[in-house]
Amino acid sequence: MHIAFVDSNPAALEAVRLAKEAGHRVTFLQSPDPLYPRTERNLRILGMADRLIDDVATTDADAVAKALADCHADHAIDVVTSQHEMSTEAVALASRRLGLRSTCPEAVLTARRKDRCRAALEHAGLATAQWALAEDEEQVLAAAERIGYPVILKPPSGGDSLLSHVARDPSEATAACHSILTGTDAVPAGWREQFRRGVLVEEYLVGPLVSVELGVRDGEFFPFCVSGRFRWAGDEVVELGSYIPANLPEEQRAACETYAIAVCRAIGLDLGVFHLEIILTERGPVLVEVNPRVMGGALPTIYRHATATDIFTHLLDILDPAAKVGLPGPTNGCVGGRKVMALEAGTLRADATLESVRLHPAVLQVVDFADYRTGPGRAVAAGQVVARFILREQDHPSVVRAAEQILRTLEQNLGVKLMIGEKD
Template sequence: MSHLLFVETTGLGVQAIEYAKKAGHTVTYLHCPQYEFTAPPELRDRARELADHTAAFADPADDEGVLAALRDSGADAGTVDAALSTLSYCAQTAANLAEAIGARGTPADAVAAARDKGRCRAVLEEHAIPSLDFEVVTTLAQALVAADRIGYPVIVKPVLGIGKAVTSITRSPAELEAHFTLADAARADLEQGMASQLDERFIVEALAHGDLYSVEVAADGESCVPLVCVGRKVGLDNPVLELGCTVPSGLPADQERELGDYAVRVCRALGLDLGVFHVEVMHTEAGFRLIEVNPRLTGGGLARLHQRGGRPRHLRAPRRPAPRHRRTPAPPPARGRRLAHLPGGGRELHRARRSVPRLVRRLPARSAFRMGPRDGRSVPAADDSELRLLRNGSRRQQRPRHRGRRLRRNAPRRRRGAGHPPHDRKSQQDVYAAARR
């Protein structure tokens, strides 16, 4: 069996550790106190319980400190077969550690190129892959010149890290000045583990208009294939805000193949040849254009959605069956264009999880998982949010049956050959009145 080294993790990464242990692999888990916010405490404790060796490191940018933590864990670095991280903030740390100990992992240079948005777009230009016009800046004066050259509106975001709070869509020089004025305050509000990933550089890009999609791309060192294409939902007033995802993507088959091929070309150009990668792409009038590449496995509720959508289980999510003495009956078949609304939380969420697979088999055309604001309240996490399964993408409720049909169904049965002639409406009304009483 293999010896797998996990450098930090997410909720989905804890599931990966569980699968690795069930398969008989040895697991070493290195964690950092800066990223306690990335998963609930019980999940992080579960990862430490499952791992054969575990230790903490203080700074993901300190390669020597991470290597020392590996030694402190009691694991033999020479026996490690592969190093990985499901947390975006530690993807570079895991790649550097894999090269230092001679284990398999995503190439460190490829991870660095993918994480640096300016360098990533430069690589795409070198390989003649269509991309957005951009410029990397460090000051407001440089940003104003770049925006004038590219043309408003533009989007301004950090070159490194995940900093949506430090990302703005600007439509005028005044809004661009406001972005730089508020950037320091927005950076100060971030968690330490997020803020430490950012530097003084920003990238000014042309604002892409269209529909947002993501592709999960898998590479094994030789081949590179798209696993699944996903339609993503964004805010109407703020396209930076992502609200959920949909599987299937909704694209025609030929365009979905084109989207998958585009994502594969991006990964190959960057040198991402080992791992699973999350590629976000905008479908514009001019074609597909890259938004960003994350050199790690997807997160959130996409793995569960992909499984519930009835597609092959490339991304697996565990099912939690109810105890035998509390099994709930299967819901009635969904007929016509019916909206199956499954509220989250407590026992209702437990029942919803059991009923989802049965409903999906009857709703093959389209599955949707949506998370976001509801009734003025923010939804904290995917598993606690509202789960809707839509048939053919329709929100319309099933039309109620005709009142007369319900009355005839409840009316007393008559013997064959007996009863009133069809034209005797008064007698028929008496039967309905008796049924109502």
């Protein structure tokens, strides 16, 4: 099978390695400013590709279509995929133009536009948050008044929680509106068009935040896991990490999976592994967003530690029409991945080290300073991730306690205040 990967988040580079080890032909389209760091490991993986096409504007449908057309003419492409959220729209449009097999383009474009996604759920009769798409402050305030404070304000097709805000009154809604409409200069240039589509005003959903990792092929659905989230007590919009399995009773976990399948059907997502974020409200599961890509960040690594299987192997099996798709067995305890995030701007100590984290008996893996482009003596901004660690304990409460203990020690070692404390 010839797979064309169009860009990637850092975690999903693993899919390239696994594809080559499985004997597939791989083409990789790389952006001039990739999301992943150019570490020795990442460069080694990219070097495995049969064809690496560099400096492609992977958020531009014309540039992607041209690169794919050239590759397809040389060696027929069997399937196209992107694991970079901001590139999925360009891939959808390019694949439709060239007639290449990929996730249904219309479904990807609906998923990426949260306003259109909410409308699709309403049309299908599925639970969804109240919402409105606004173009200016007047419309934002009118929508917030109708929906009722507090509300969530964000770009309708943004990413990574950039420019997302909770507004509890009109003054906060006004400030959030201005931030979204004028703050795109802080967003990478290739992403800005997708961030400039107005302001989405949504109902503030109350309840645990979880995600469902769901594979789809030929009308068959494969629920790989339901994960939970660590959210900062100081601002629950800030996600501090994830853990598997979610801390839910079996009936609630099953309800989340059933709802996720209904969402994918309503939107038309038909091929791939998708990451659906859901709030488990008093009225049941309600979608936050559906991402037309595999889970990112540390979640694939957490999944591997928790299940002894690889989510990217599942992706490759889904993409291969001849492959059998399997589901993981029971998880081994609870595995959590915790970001080390600066609470305030500061400078890491000259002798800053992560050794205390590595020595903790519950820790399975540490993602070091270099992966976050920081290190001893380097300045860090408020909210910046400087490292990450993954740990295993018998259950979710034990993971929370161990992570807090590790972070309080680490705070002294790094010389900067950290975000510590989880939302209940």
